[in-house]
Amino acid sequence: MTTPEHESPAPQPPAPEFQDRVRRSSGAIAGGVLLLAIILWLGLDAMFSGSGRTPWLALAGMILTVPLVIAFTFRPAVYADADRLRVRNPFRVIVLPWSQVAGLRSGYSNEVIAASGAKYQLWAVPVSLRARKRAARQEARAAAAGEPGATGRGGLFGRGSVGGLGGVAGGAPRAGGGAGAGGPIRAEGDQFMNDLRELQESRAHAESAQGEVTVRWAYEIAGPALAGAVVLAILLAVG
Incomplete structure (x- = not known):
């Protein structure tokens, strides 16, 4: 009786499958939505209704605060x-x-x-x-x-x-x-x-x-926030 030269290996159990999991804080996201709404409402109102340096101060303030709110609420x-x-x-x-x-x-x-x-x-x-x-x-x-x-x-x-x-x-x-x-x-x-x-x-x-x-x-967060802080500091220093 002849035996095959190559015997098929025994079937191996499938490797475990691991699915990626993501965890975020729903409370932080809800707070971020509320904060962004308030910042944009006040900032845009100051930009379009203010006079003198007020629009520029509002713009610099939004450039500073919006990335920080995103960083601490949506990003984690x-x-x-x-x-x-x-x-x-x-x-x-x-x-x-x-x-x-x-x-x-x-x-x-x-x-x-x-x-x-x-x-x-x-x-x-x-x-x-x-x-x-x-x-x-x-x-x-x-x-x-x-x-x-x-x-x-x-x-x-x-x-x-x-x-x-x-x-x-x-x-x-x-x-x-x-x-x-x-x-x-x-x-x-x-x-x-x-x-x-x-x-x-x-x-x-x-x-x-x-x-x-x-x-x-995260330079995409720190960069805009730093730029807004610099512009805001210059505007306040110039008076």
């Missing part, structure tokens, strides 16, 4: 995928491969700690003491009812998809993810940080998650 975001964590803060973009993430810390602010010891704040994941107190009350009520952690345990990375990632980024927690069934009820921001820790632990040694930390300054 956290992007997480299978290979890296990308943190977009008001004036910097920090890219950390999971192998370079030493820890994620939650206190009065949420921070990522690089292997070098550098700390970077996650502006898009603010700490809400009110949400923590609300989660603690829900946990207490669930424990009193004999169902500890019955609700609110989903997070950014639910267990419903391949590779342990699923859920909705920045949305409300889903059941079955994050802390898992029977886990504690957490505030949404704390649950997000916990999910990032789990992802870092599972991907830190992956070949595609190696590399160096990169930091890029």
